[in-house]
Amino acid sequence: MNPIVSPQPGPTAAFGIDIGGSGIKGAPVDLVAGEFSADRVRIPTPKPATPRAVATAVAALVDSFDLSADLPIGVTFPAVIQHGIARSAANVDDSWIGTDVTAVIADATGRRVLAVNDADAAGYAETLYGAARGHSGIVLVVTLGTGIGSCLVVDGTLVPNTELGHLEIDGHDAESRAADSAREREDLTWEQWAVRLQRYFRVVEDLLWPDLIVVGGGVSKRHAHFLPLLDLRTPIVPAALRNAAGIVGAAALAARATQLD
Numbered sequence: 001m002n003p004i005v006s007p008q009p010g011p012t013a014a015f016g017i018d019i020g021g022s023g024i025k026g027a028p029v030d031l032v033a034g035e036f037s038a039d040r041v042r043i044p045t046p047k048p049a050t051p052r053a054v055a056t057a058v059a060a061l062v063d064s065f066d067l068s069a070d071l072p073i074g075v076t077f078p079a080v081i082q083h084g085i086a087r088s089a090a091n092v093d094d095s096w097i098g099t100d101v102t103a104v105i106a107d108a109t110g111r112r113v114l115a116v117n118d119a120d121a122a123g124y125a126e127t128l129y130g131a132a133r134g135h136s137g138i139v140l141v142v143t144l145g146t147g148i149g150s151c152l153v154v155d156g157t158l159v160p161n162t163e164l165g166h167l168e169i170d171g172h173d174a175e176s177r178a179a180d181s182a183r184e185r186e187d188l189t190w191e192q193w194a195v196r197l198q199r200y201f202r203v204v205e206d207l208l209w210p211d212l213i214v215v216g217g218g219v220s221k222r223h224a225h226f227l228p229l230l231d232l233r234t235p236i237v238p239a240a241l242r243n244a245a246g247i248v249g250a251a252a253l254a255a256r257a258t259q260l261d
Helices: 051-063 101-109 118-129 174-178 180-185 190-208 218-225 242-260
Strands: 013-019 023-030 041-044 073-077 113-117 138-144 148-154 157-159 212-216 236-238
Touching: 013 051, 013 118, 013 242, 023 051, 023 242, 041 051, 051 101, 073 101, 073 118, 073 242, 101 113, 113 118, 113 242, 118 138, 118 148, 118 157, 118 212, 118 242, 138 190, 148 174, 174 180, 174 190, 180 190, 180 218, 190 212, 212 218, 218 236
Parallel strands: 013 073, 073 113, 138 212, 212 236
Antiparallel strands: 013 023, 023 041, 138 148, 148 157
């Protein structure tokens, strides 16, 4: 029998940082409850969002908290992150491509850091504390927003950088037709958008055969308008952690990394 996904034993606290195109958010996280242990702080993302400028801003955010020197710090970043290195850049400066995000943030903060893809962090949090908590097997978390983000977790192990929003379906990049931005841009009804989502999720489930699909992103709070319109063999549910997911997931992954070393 496959193991049930649950929080890993080890550190009970960590710090999570969510770097986005408009804001950088951070908070200490109680890893037992999967909740912030102090109020979240948000600062604007520097313009231009170069490595040096962002790292300086992150260091200032971290210094605004009274944190122990050995507290694990996890950072989400809007890019493919391969062994700490950004291989793409979304809503930040292109100079991040090829940059070791982990090293840049660690140098600026003087702390041990783990950098992860933003969708991976949010999805991982859902498997530990949110809508997928207690589910074994293959869990796919998909975020619907400006694009389509994806996170794949298999029996509690993250498979990073899946980028399933960029599948080519019917000759189109999937997110160009099925993201929430496409619904808004083309003024689609919920029913019209659901047809596109149905096509997208059917292709994904035929490729991966997941045991559960979790749908996140801002539009997930309106899930009653579109999820019941989908006809899939895979159970599909809305995300639970919403805006906290990235910070919580980054903190949890950073804590886990300290156990593996």
